[in-house]
Amino acid sequence: MPTNRHVLREKVATYASALLDGAYEAGAQDAVLEVRDQVENIMRISRSNMDLAEALEDSAYTPEQRGSMARNVFAQCHPVLVDVLAVMAERGDFALLSRVWASYGEQLERKLNVTVVDVTTVVELDDHLREIIVKKTQADLGTNVVLREHVDKSLIGGILMSANGKRIDASVLSQLESARNVLKLSTDGGEC
Structure with missing residues (x-):
């Protein structure tokens, strides 16, 4: 039976893979690098705006409300990134973003x-x-x-x-x- 750490690592890798593969399909390496930069900026923003990060994780909101909030807040980002962020928010996984970013970089190196x-x-x-x-x-x-x-x-x-x-x-x-x-x-x- 897998440990929680293993399950978490797999979840992070799945988000990163969906993000990388979707960005690559949408615009090859340029889109992949654009998404990387956007995730880095979002992490910086969420560290300086704890209310936003907490709201995207808050179980007082329904999953649909958290997903909608993510779509609205990050609407100017790459569409693939918006979709992945919305799913992460819906599932209460927004706090994993920095791990997803690290996995994204590893997969970028390995796959491309x-x-x-x-x-x-x-x-x-x-x-x-x-x-x-x-x-x-x-x-x-x-x-x-x-x-x-x-x-x-x-x-x-x-x-x-x-x-x-x-x-x-x-x-x-x-x-x-x-x-x-x-x-x-x-x-x-x-x-x-």
Whole structure:
């Protein structure tokens, strides 16, 4: 008999698969990436608006009301995403969205051989640097890579990259912090 954890993992994978397959059928890789970005934005919104997240889970509303609420709130999103979110809300599973997003990324890599790499720099990437990053990450990850570029003026130079929840920090600030820690250990006699 499967455990609750196994059942939950299967449920999450099913939502992610329905989302990925539906988006791919509707518009190939472009739609898949659009849905990925939209889910990421919805997670950010639901974290900052707990009333919305709670309402989409609230058993005081009927499943139909929760589904209708999800359809109305997310009406501007990709139609496949709206459908999956409505089903999740109807079933009281909206809280699983972050797990569905993670599973979606894993399935994107496995089914389409694509990894989305978020790249944050202090200035916009030029074509040459973009090409270097793509080639390096493709070689390291063994998949095709799609870059999602972000500019953050608060960085002190360097680059932050993340893929599949793993973060690569090559910013000057992190290098300085690392050097400070090494110096501190050497002046403290190496004690922690």
